Structures are given as structure tokens and as C-alpha cells.
Amino acid sequence: xxxxxxxxxxxxxxxxxxxxxxxxxxxxxxxxxxxxxxxxxxxxxxxxxxxxxxxxxxxxxxxxxxxxxxxxxxxxxxxxxxxxxxxxxxxxxxxxxxxxxxxxxxxxxxxxxxxxxxxxxxxxxxxxxxxxxxxxxxxxxxxxxxxxxxxxxxxxxxxxxxxxxxxxxxxxxxxxxxxxxxxxxxxxxxxxxxxxxxxxxxxxxxxxxxxxxxxxxxxxx
Amino acid sequence: xxxxxxxxxxxxxxxxxxxxxxxxxxxxxxxxxxxxxxxxxxxxxxxxxxxxxxxxxxxxxxxxxxxxxxxxxxxxxxxxxxxxxxxxxxxxxxxxxxxxxxxxxxxxxxxxxxxxxxxxxxxxxxxxxxxxxxxxxxxxxxxxxxxxxxxxxxxxxxxxxxxxxxxxxxxxxxxxxxxxxxxxxxxxxxxxxxxxxxxxxxxxxxxxxxxxxxxxxxxxxxxxxxxxxxxxxxxxxxxxxxxxxxxxxxxxxxxxxxxxxxxxxxxxxxxxxxxxxxxxxxxxxxxxxxxxxxxxxxxxxxxxxxxxxxxxxxxxxxxxxxxxxxxxxxxxxxxxxxxxxxxxxxxxxxxxxxxxxxxxxxxxxxxxxxxxxxxxxxxxxxxxxxxxxxxxxxxxxxxxxxxxx
Numbered sequence: 218x219x220x221x222x223x224x225x226x227x228x229x230x231x232x233x234x235x236x237x238x239x240x241x242x243x244x245x246x247x248x249x250x251x252x253x254x255x256x257x258x259x260x261x262x263x264x265x266x267x268x269x270x271x272x273x274x275x276x277x278x279x280x281x282x283x284x285x286x287x288x289x290x291x292x293x294x295x296x297x298x299x300x301x302x303x304x305x306x307x308x309x310x311x312x313x314x315x316x317x318x319x320x321x322x323x324x325x326x327x328x329x330x331x332x333x334x335x336x337x338x339x340x341x342x343x344x345x346x347x348x349x350x351x352x353x354x355x356x357x358x359x360x361x362x363x364x365x366x367x368x369x370x371x372x373x374x375x376x377x378x379x380x381x382x383x384x385x386x387x388x389x390x391x392x393x394x395x396x397x398x399x400x401x402x403x404x405x406x407x408x409x410x411x412x413x414x415x416x417x418x419x420x421x422x423x424x425x426x427x428x429x430x431x432x433x434x435x436x437x438x
Numbered sequence: 439x440x441x442x443x444x445x446x447x448x449x450x451x452x453x454x455x456x457x458x459x460x461x462x463x464x465x466x467x468x469x470x471x472x473x474x475x476x477x478x479x480x481x482x483x484x485x486x487x488x489x490x491x492x493x494x495x496x497x498x499x500x501x502x503x504x505x506x507x508x509x510x511x512x513x514x515x516x517x518x519x520x521x522x523x524x525x526x527x528x529x530x531x532x533x534x535x536x537x538x539x540x541x542x543x544x545x546x547x548x549x550x551x552x553x554x555x556x557x558x559x560x561x562x563x564x565x566x567x568x569x570x571x572x573x574x575x576x577x578x579x580x581x582x583x584x585x586x587x588x589x590x591x592x593x594x595x596x597x598x599x600x601x602x603x604x605x606x607x608x609x610x611x612x613x614x615x616x617x618x619x620x621x622x623x624x625x626x627x628x629x630x631x632x633x634x635x636x637x638x639x640x641x642x643x644x645x646x647x648x649x650x651x652x653x654x655x656x657x658x659x660x661x662x663x664x665x666x667x668x669x670x671x672x673x674x675x676x677x678x679x680x681x682x683x684x685x686x687x688x689x690x691x692x693x694x695x696x697x698x699x700x701x702x703x704x705x706x707x708x709x710x711x712x713x714x715x716x717x718x719x720x721x722x723x724x725x726x727x728x729x730x731x732x733x734x735x736x737x738x739x740x741x742x743x744x745x746x747x748x749x750x751x752x753x754x755x756x757x758x759x760x761x762x763x764x765x766x767x768x769x770x771x772x773x774x775x776x777x778x779x780x781x782x783x784x785x786x787x788x789x790x791x792x793x794x795x796x797x798x799x800x801x802x803x804x805x806x807x808x809x810x811x812x813x814x815x816x817x818x819x820x821x822x823x824x825x826x827x828x829x830x831x832x833x834x835x836x837x838x839x840x841x842x843x
Contacts, residue, residue, distance in 0.1 A: 299751065307750075
């Protein structure tokens with residue numbers, strides 16, 4: 218059985234003209250346990266909306282999203298929040314670290330929400346991403362590359378089954394981008410976590426198991 | 439940070455810090471509102487209680503025809519001018535009347551450095567209880583002799599003027615100090631009274647004959663008293679006396695019971711208390727609106743942060759708790775500020791009242807009102823956070839997270 222099964226997924230938004238605009242229309246999408254999938258596509262093709270649907274941030278108009286057998290679309294908000302934090306790690310292009318918190322505190326937040334509190338593991342992850350000497354630093358005191366490494370660690374800290382990465386290297390230079398993606402893949406491999414990454418950068422996904430052009434599976438209006 | 443409250447505090451304190459200046463302004467205005475409200479409530483109550491219990495152990499006073507309040511203020515609190523004099527025979531008469539358990543004449547009209555001299559009989563300090571079970575105690579020296587130019591000084595006056603046993607002074611005519619009105623008589627300090635926390639501390643006690651025979655006083659002083667301090671027993675006799683003096687005669691005024699006159703006086707101040715309370719309500723309302731605006735601004739600025747938190751798994755109720763906690767931080771600071779403002783105000787009032795009247799207030803008497811006001815402030819803070827909580831509850835994660843691709 219696949220880890221992620223998407224069936225007849227549709228999501229529309231109301232355009233400023235008042236018309237329904239179908240942003241996502243995916244008939245089927247599968248991702249196996251521990252599998253890495255790179256997804257490319259033009260800007261505005263609905264990739265982020267698709268990731269938000271998979272993460273339960275958005276609810277679809279129709280269709281189903283099954284993660285490890287659990288249909289997200291059948292869960293209420295509270296259960297969906299809990300499911301997201303315990304089963305899915307999310308990496309944003311702009312990292313979205315909370316500025317007032319230290320690296321370690323940023324890492325511990327999802328653990329707290331998922332009730333999988335393990336401070337030692339959070340510290341271990343910071344060591345693993347090479348930030349052992351930056352534990353008490355705030356995001357503004359870190360370089361862009363270091364911030365991204367904190368974001369990677371945060372996505373994995375709750376030991377999720379799936380990591381969704383939205384342009385994880387979009388804000389990094391080529392050198393840092395390669396390092397970050399190598400590190401992400403390494404961590405996911407070590408923890409047997411599946412990875413679905415949206416990117417514009419072909420180099421990023423050249424080693425991924427599955428490469429998809431999102432426009433090929435999405436039948437947008 | 440491994441617990442619910444740790445996270446809550448961290449995130450709400452962050453919101454507070456982000457709007458530190460305006461949050462502190464809101465806390466300060468809450469503090470003023472709460473402090474003002476508490477002050478109007480407690481200072482008046484404290485003053486009324488203290489004045490009621492500072493009648494020096496007397497329940498009635500007989501004086502010249504005039505205002506009851508003026509008579510009480512003059513004879514009991516040693517404030518204001520005397521409404522006039524009574525003949526010594528009036529004192530003798532009422533002293534021997536049935537139903538009068540105690541009667542002490544007093545005569546006023548002179549001062550020393552602004553502190554009034556009160557002439558009376560030495561037995562006041564030997565026999566009278568100024569509070570149940572408490573007779574006057576002499577800290578140093580002795581009680582004056584009724585036939586000598588001697589003074590027994592109240593503790594407050596002794597401290598203020600630095601008077602000690604053996605010191606000599608010239609009295610001054612009138613109740614306010616004027617250098618030009620010095621009498622030739624010389625008085626010797628023979629005793630210092632122990633503090634009582636009543637107006638007795640604020641006067642210089644001398645023999646009544648001293649005032650009556652003071653050099654320069656008019657002839658009518660020789661056989662007159664300013665008032666007679668009384669203790670009336672029973673109900674019927676005092677009522678008969680009241681009727682005799684106040685309804686059937688036009689020469690004297692009997693104030694009985696004194697506490698009623700004091701209570702009536704404080705009742706007259708109710709309008710002022712009400713106005714101050716309304717001012718406090720208005721400031722309180724403004725503070726609530728300020729808290730609401732600060733929280734709403736904070737949410738608008740932190741929408742993205744809240745969206746990230748939601749994305750990381752924070753429930754909507756957790757975000758509501760963050761906003762509520764931020765409001766609690768502001769209102770708790772305001773509540774503590776209220777208590778500080780109140781204690782400062784009441785200490786100042788207490789000092790001022792003590793300086794002016796000798797009556798000692800007890801401002802730090804802790805009771806449930808403080809807890810009630812503090813909790814009400816927190817509750818108002820939470821009510822102010824209701825609308826902002828709705829808006830944080832509805833934060834759209836998708837819309838508030840960055841770009842779409």
C-alpha cells in the first residue's frame with residue numbers, strides 16, 4: 218500500500234471577476250513509503266495549493282487524500298491539525314522560522330503540538346544539521362543557509378511519515394541549495410521518511426526516485 | 439518550554455514585547471482607572487471609619503447654638519473655629535444631669551506655632567477612656583496641675599515642634615499662628631502624651647483656667663467654656679436632653695450621637711465620590727478599548743506567525759489562548775499598577791489627614807475588595823480580548839503563508 222494516495226482531488230477559488238477558478242484537479246497521485254518525489258511546474262500552476270491540500274491546510278472541494286490509510290478529508294479541523302503535526306513535516310521557501318524564538322525553541326514547537334516531546338532528539342537534529350553551536354541563536358542571528366537548516370530540522374523533528382517541501386532551495390545560492398537538498402535527502406533517508414519537494418531547480422531533483430511535471434497531472438482551468 | 443503554559447507565555451510575551459510601548463500605556467491607564475476606583479472606595483471608607491472611631495471616647499458634645507458639624511469639628515477634631523461659648527454654669531448643670539456619665543469642659547482660642555491649645559481639667563487624663571479600655575498614657579513627665587501654667591503636649595505636636603519636658607513657650611492668641619498676637623503668659627511643658635492616633639495627639643493640653651485667665655483675653659472668657667465633651671448613657675435621657683437643648687431652648691446645641699454627625703458629613707461627600715468613580719469607569723472603558731486595539735494590531739502584525747503556528751500544528755484554541763494570555767499580561771500589570779497607585783494615594787491621603795487632623799488612617803488594611811478589583815481588571819482584560827480572539831480564530835493559514843506557485 219502506498220503511503221500517500223490522492224484521488225480525484227479538486228480545489229477551486231473564486232476569481233476577482235466572481236468566477237470559479239479550478240486551481241487543482243488531480244485524478245490520481247501516489248507516493249510510496251520512503252520514496253522521494255520531485256515536482257516541477259510553472260509558477261501559478263497550483264503546486265503550493267496542492268501541497269497545502271496534502272498538508273490539510275486547505276480542504277478540497279472534492280476527492281480524497283489518504284496518508285498511511287487515514288483520509289485527511291474526513292477529519293475535522295482539530296483532528297486534522299493533530300494529524301498534520303504528527304505525520305507531516307513542512308518546509309517553506311522562506312523557512313518561516315519564528316523570529317522571537319531560538320533555534321532550539323523553533324524546533325521544539327512542532328514536538329509540543331504533536332505531543333512527541335523529545336528535547337534530546339531536537340538537540341541531536343541540530344547537531345546533525347551542523348548547528349550545535351547555534352542552539353540559542355535567534356533566526357535573525359543566522360545566515361540564510363543556517364536558517365534553512367533549522368527549517369529542515371524542524372520539519373523532521375516530530376518524526377513525520379512525509380515531508381512536504383515547497384521550493385526548499387528557492388532562497389539559496391547554488392552552492393547552499395545543493396548542500397541543503399543533500400542534507401534533506403540524507404536526513405529523510407536516515408529516518409525512512411517520504412519526501413515530496415516542489416522545485417524549479419532541475420539539479421535538485423535529479424537524484425529523486427520520482428520526477429513529475431505538475432502540469433502533467435493537474436488539469437487546471 | 440516543554441509545557442503548555444511555557445509555550446503560551448513565550449508567545450504571548452512576544453506579542454506584548456512587540457507592542458511594548460502601547461501595551462505599557464494600556465497597563466498604565468488600567469492602573470489609573472483601578473487605582474482611582476480603589477482610592478474613592480477605600481480612602482473614603484477608611485477616613486469615615488477612622489473619624490468615627492476618633493471621637494475620643496465621647497458620644498455627645500454640648501456647645502453654643504450653631505452648626506452641629508462645626509461643633510463636632512471644633513471640639514472633637516480640633517478643627518474649625520468654635521461656634522461660641524457657654525457659661526461655666528451650663529457645664530455644672532449638665533454634669534449633674536441624670537443620664538450624663540461623663541462631662542469635661544474644654545476652652546479653645548489660643549495656639550502655639552499653629553497647634554491649638556485646648557484647656558480642660560486634668561481628670562480627663564486620669565479617668566476618661568478615649569477608647570474602650572484605654573485611658574491616656576503619659577510617655578514622659580506628668581499631667582498638668584489645674585492651677586498652674588503647665589502644658590501636656592500631644593505626641594504629634596511634640597515631635598513636630600521638638601518640645602520636651604521643661605521647655606517654656608508663650609501662647610499666641612487665635613487659632614492660627616500670628617507672630618504679633620503673642621500672649622505674655624509663659625507655659626512649661628510638664629508632660630508628653632503617648633500617641634493615640636486621634637486628634638488628641640495634635641493639641642497642647644493646658645488647664646482650662648489657663649485659657650480662661652490668659653493675659654489679654656476678654657472678660658467673658660473668665661466664666662465660659664467652648665464646649666462640654668459628654669458621655670450620655672441610656673436612650674431616654676439623651677433623647678430628653680436632645681429635646682431640651684435643641685428644640686426647647688435657643689442657647690445651646692447638643693450633638694448626639696456624634697457618629698451620626700460624622701456619617702452625615704461623609705454622606706455629603708458622596709457626590710464627589712460618585713464623580714470620581716465615573717471618571718474611573720470612563721478611564722477603565724478607554725483602557726479596555728486600548729487593549730482591544732493593541733491586541734487587534736498585534737494580531738494583524740502577527741497573522742503570518744499565527745499561520746505558521748497553525749501549520750506546525752497549533753490548534754485554533756491555542757492561538758486564542760495566546761491572545762487571551764497577552765491580554766492577561768497587560769491587565770495583570772494594570773492590576774498591580776492599580777494597587778501601587780492606590781497604596782501611594784492612600785499613604786499620601788493618610789499622611790495629609792494625619793497632618794491636618796491627627797486622625798490616623800489605616801490604608802493597608804487588606805480585605806477582599808483588593809482581590810475583587812484585581813480579578814475584575816483581569817476579567818475586563820479578557821472581555822477586551824474577545825473580539826481579537828475571534829479574528830485570530832479565523833486566521834486563514836493558506837492566505838497568510840507566503841507565495842503560491
